[in-house]
Amino acid sequence: MPTDLDDLFAALGRQADAIAIAPAEQARRRGRRRGRNQAVVAAAVAVCLVAGAVGGLLHRSGHSTAPAVTPSSRTLSEIGRPVGLDGTLTTSTTVASNGRVFTLWQEPNGEFRVLAADLETGAEAWAVQHRGEPDELATLSPVAQAVVLSTDRTATAYDPADGHRLWELPLATSDVLTVHRRALVRWSRDTGELAALDWRSGEQRWSLPGLGDGPVWSLAVHSVDQMRADGGTDDRLVQVTGKGQVRVVNVDTGTVSRSLTVPAPDGSGMMRADNGWLITSETSGTGYRVRATDLRTGDSTVVFTGPPGNALTAVAMYLERLFVLDTGPTGTRVVAIDLRQSRRLWEVLDDHPMDGISAIGGHLLIGGQGITELYDQNGLLVYRTPDSYLHWLTTETLLRLTMSGTVERIRVADGRVEPLGQIPLQLGPCDSTPDRLACPVADGLRIWRLPG
Numbered sequence: 413m414p415t416d417l418d419d420l421f422a423a424l425g426r427q428a429d430a431i432a433i434a435p436a437e438q439a440r441r442r443g444r445r446r447g448r449n450q451a452v453v454a455a456a457v458a459v460c461l462v463a464g465a466v467g468g469l470l471h472r473s474g475h476s477t478a479p480a481v482t483p484s485s486r487t488l489s490e491i492g493r494p495v496g497l498d499g500t501l502t503t504s505t506t507v508a509s510n511g512r513v514f515t516l517w518q519e520p521n522g523e524f525r526v527l528a529a530d531l532e533t534g535a536e537a538w539a540v541q542h543r544g545e546p547d548e549l550a551t552l553s554p555v556a557q558a559v560v561l562s563t564d565r566t567a568t569a570y571d572p573a574d575g576h577r578l579w580e581l582p583l584a585t586s587d588v589l590t591v592h593r594r595a596l597v598r599w600s601r602d603t604g605e606l607a608a609l610d611w612r613s614g615e616q617r618w619s620l621p622g623l624g625d626g627p628v629w630s631l632a633v634h635s636v637d638q639m640r641a642d643g644g645t646d647d648r649l650v651q652v653t654g655k656g657q658v659r660v661v662n663v664d665t666g667t668v669s670r671s672l673t674v675p676a677p678d679g680s681g682m683m684r685a686d687n688g689w690l691i692t693s694e695t696s697g698t699g700y701r702v703r704a705t706d707l708r709t710g711d712s713t714v715v716f717t718g719p720p721g722n723a724l725t726a727v728a729m730y731l732e733r734l735f736v737l738d739t740g741p742t743g744t745r746v747v748a749i750d751l752r753q754s755r756r757l758w759e760v761l762d763d764h765p766m767d768g769i770s771a772i773g774g775h776l777l778i779g780g781q782g783i784t785e786l787y788d789q790n791g792l793l794v795y796r797t798p799d800s801y802l803h804w805l806t807t808e809t810l811l812r813l814t815m816s817g818t819v820e821r822i823r824v825a826d827g828r829v830e831p832l833g834q835i836p837l838q839l840g841p842c843d844s845t846p847d848r849l850a851c852p853v854a855d856g857l858r859i860w861r862l863p864g
Contacts, residue, residue, distance in 0.1 A: 488819060488833040488849065489863075492534020494856035495527060504840030504852050509554040512537060512572065513843065513850040515857050516552040516561065524550055526561060527857060528575060531848045534859045538575030542568060553591040557611035560596065562589055567596070569614060579614030592632055594647060594663040604628035604651055608666060618666030626654030629677075632663075633685040633707070634729070650685045650707070652677060652692065660707055672710045674703060686729035689751060693724050700724050702736055704751045715754050716747060728771040733757070733789075735776055737769045746778060748791060758791035773807035775824045786810070786824060795827030806846050811862075813842060819849065821862070835860060 497504075497517060504517040508531060515527045524542040529535065542561055544550065553560040558569040558578055567589055569578040581598070583589075590597040595608040595617060604622035609615065622628065633648040648669070649661045656677065660670040677683060677692045678700060684691040690705040698720035705712040715734065718724060722740035729735070736747045743763035749756055768779030774789040784802045786795040801813040802822075810822040812829075819832040835851060835858070842851035849860045 486833045488835055488860035490534070491531070491848070491859040491861055492529075494853070494858045495529050495534070495536045496856040497527065497852060498525070505552055506841055506843045506850055506852060506857070507552060507554055508843040508845050508848065508850055510556055510572065512554075513848075513857070513859065514552055514554050514559055515850075515852055516550060517840070517852070518544060518548075518550065520546065522546040522548055524561065524563070526552065526559070526570065526575070528559070528572070529850070529857055529859065531845065531850070531859060537573075540570060540575050540577075553589075555591060555593050555611070557593075558596075560589070560591060569596075569611065578612060581609070581614060588630065590630055590632055590649060592645060592649070592663050597630070597649060597663065599628070599630045599651075601628060604630075604653060606630070606649075606651070606661065606666070608663060620661065620666055620668070623651065623653045623657050623659065625657060627679065628653050629681055629683060631683065631685050633660075633688070635687065648685075648707075650690055652683060652690070654679065658690065658705070670707060670710065672705070672712075674705055674712050680724070682724055682727065684727055684729060687731060689729070689732070689734075691727055691729070691734060702727070702734070704734065704754075713754050715749050715751060716756075725767045726769045728769045728776065730771040730774055733771070733774075735769060735771055737767065737778070739767070746776070746787075746791075748776075760787070760791055770804065772804050773824070777802065777804070777810070786822070786827065788824075794824065795822055797822075801842065803844060805844060805862075809846075811844050811849070813838075813849075819860075819862075832862060833860075 502518050502520055504515060506513060506515045511531055513529050513531055516524060518524050522544040524544045525539065527539045528537040530537050544563060548564050550561060550563045553562065554572065559572050561568045566583055567581045571578055586600050586602045588599055588601050596611060597606060597608050599606045600622060607619040608617045610617050629652045631650055632645040633650060635646045647663050649663050651659050651661065654676060656674045658672050658674055659668050661668055674692060675694045678695045680693060682693045688707050690707055692703050694701050694703060696717060699718040699722060701714045702716040702724065703712060704715045716736050718738050719740065722738050725739045726737040727734060732751045734749045734751050736749065738745050738747065743761060744766050745759055745761045747756060747759045766778055766780035770777045776787045778785055782799045784797050785793060788794050797812060803811045805811040805821065808824055810824060812820040812822055817835045817837055819835060821830040821832055836853040838851045838853055840852045842849060847862050849862055851858060
């Protein structure tokens with residue numbers, strides 16, 4: 413059973429758009445664990461700008477790799493002591509949310525463990541065990557009201573304060589969960605039927621019948637502030653069917669605020685809802701089209717057409733600016749589009765494929781095999797780094813964490829690198845807040861203070 417982490421993986425306390433572009437192997441591990449999730453974060457692949465103008469595309473001269481910085485030999489200040497992760501760590505995920513860090517891992521026998529620790533003190537808050545099978549997948553989704561452990565068979569909610577079980581929900585193979593701060597929404601991928609569950613009791617608050625015309629996608633609508641602790645979503649959920657029916661649902665009440673029709677999407681599931689816009693893709697001869705629909709007015713416009721033989725790899729948004737990642741035989745290009753005016757703002761061409769993209773505060777982060785790059789609002793290269801964990805720390809800074817344990821803070825305005833220190837080798841994905849870093853390492857879950 414897949415889980416939609418739009419508002420979660422967010423937020424990852426940072427959201428689907430505030431995504432970390434991680435090393436390829438780390439991304440593959442996450443992909444295996446989240447392979448059936450609706451909101452999938454693309455693994456980073458190759459990025460390397462061409463040296464000259466190609467096909468009339470805007471050439472970004474003056475791009476240069478950020479100056480090399482000598483890694484700091486100092487260690488970061490640790491908060492508390494390592495919290496032991498009992499058993500053998502086979503897969504793991506770590507999510508910081510609402511003053512705590514939650515780590516999920518699986519033992520070789522399939523059993524899942526969840527550990528909660530306090531980000532302020534580093535002390536263990538609680539730990540639980542959950543049955544599982546060796547080949548079973550699971551995701552962990554914390555919100556203010558509950559921590560949800562979703563497996564192939566069940567969704568179980570735990571109290572964030574003390575870890576006691578609130579409720580457990582059996583799941584069908586076609587069920588998908590949308591983790592929203594207002595409610596947990598369950599919908600059927602086959603029929604589109606929706607049901608919202610109360611976070612504390614697990615009881616159904618409302619339900620809606622399906623739209624009944626083939627495959628259905630449901631996605632939460634992101635808000636402007638995607639760095640918010642609540643995941644950066646508003647109170648709307650959008651459903652799109654295989655034949656192009658669209659309905660906008662209020663997550664609080666189940667009320668359908670708007671129904672409309674768009675051309676049938678191409679079935680790839682490459683769609684996004686941001687700041688009142690729905691972005692879908694559709695087949696166009698041997699290429700594709702990207703369509704933007706204003707959910708406030710119902711107006712719908714094709715804003716980008718991919719050339720024959722090219723594929724839409726990913727999209728990202730900030731305010732009313734859409735970023736399209738397009739891959740073809742000659743490489744990849746990133747196109748920035750003003751949605752209100754349906755106008756291209758700039759393009760950057762690359763001769764390698766890439767599939768990681770994230771936009772925050774007007775800046776764009778793209779990633780590939782061995783390279784991650786940061787661009788400003790005008791498409792100018794600000795920073796480039798070799799393959800590493802690069803994560804939005806705030807709207808003004810990035811956190812860079814190498815496989816060898818070097819930790820750096822990057823200023824997005826100019827790419828300035830600030831060495832922060834060293835940590836031990838990590839056993840799984842880390843997560844961070846503006847002033848904390850949490851990672852599973854050999855002697856347990858450890859938390860460090862990030863200097864101001």
